[in-house]
Amino acid sequence: MVKLMTYAGPAVADAPGTRTGGVPQTPSAFEWPRCRECAGPMQFLAQVSLADVERGSSGLLSIFMCQNDPGLCDEWDAGAGGNRAFAFGADALHVPTPPGDGVTLLDEACAVRFEQVGAEDYLEAPGQWHQQSGRPVREVLGQVGGRAAWLQNDETPRCDGCAQPMAFVVQLEEGHDHRTSANFGGGGYGYGFQCRACGTAAFLWQR
Ligand SMILES: [Zn+2]
Numbered sequence: 001m002v003k004l005m006t007y008a009g010p011a012v013a014d015a016p017g018t019r020t021g022g023v024p025q026t027p028s029a030f031e032w033p034r035c036r037e038c039a040g041p042m043q044f045l046a047q048v049s050l051a052d053v054e055r056g057s058s059g060l061l062s063i064f065m066c067q068n069d070p071g072l073c074d075e076w077d078a079g080a081g082g083n084r085a086f087a088f089g090a091d092a093l094h095v096p097t098p099p100g101d102g103v104t105l106l107d108e109a110c111a112v113r114f115e116q117v118g119a120e121d122y123l124e125a126p127g128q129w130h131q132q133s134g135r136p137v138r139e140v141l142g143q144v145g146g147r148a149a150w151l152q153n154d155e156t157p158r159c160d161g162c163a164q165p166m167a168f169v170v171q172l173e174e175g176h177d178h179r180t181s182a183n184f185g186g187g188g189y190g191y192g193f194q195c196r197a198c199g200t201a202a203f204l205w206q207r
């Protein structure tokens with residue numbers, strides 16, 4: 001089984017819970033992440049309610065990536081400093097004002113619906129969902145839980161805190177509309193992870 005994220009129409013920018021785009025919900029002490037390579041503010045891509053991934057979980061996985069110089073800041077790498085992921089707790093209720101410089105937001109906030117598909121692997125799931133639903137494959141926004149479907153080698157990151165492999169949370173497509181999509185190299189996938197024990201999170205993308 002694969003738990004798909006599908007496009008459920010536009011969302012308000014500060015909608016609670018899982019969505020792509022809009023403005024992140026964060027703890028009040030949050031400082032907007034800046035790229036280690038170009039020093040510009042990162043673009044907020046998505047937040048995933050961890051309760052949507054696993055029953056009984058709480059908090060948000062929040063994903064940012066540099067888009068100030070696309071392709072030049074090693075933003076595909078989990079450790080190079082061109083992206084950031086956060087695992088926020090129940091205090092992520094604040095909506096920060098994005099910095100005035102750089103590329104900080106996507107041009108659309110998208111609501112997400114979750115739908116189970118009986119596919120073996122995520123790579124087969126959008127085609128199956130299209131056959132069942134009649135909706136365009138492009139409206140699949142990704143998957144949560146289960147197994148990451150890698151386009152290249154398995155690059156599951158290790159936690160900075162405990163050095164253990166991190167738990168897979170979400171695989172993101174670029175988006176349903178190329179005008180408002182994230183940039184994973186043109187047809188790539190983003191991958192979000194967390195370490196529950198340490199409260200750390202990581203992100204990378206492949207194509
Ligand atoms: Zn950068």
Ligand SMILES: [Zn+2]
Binds near residue numbers: 159160161195
């Ligand atoms: Zn850890």
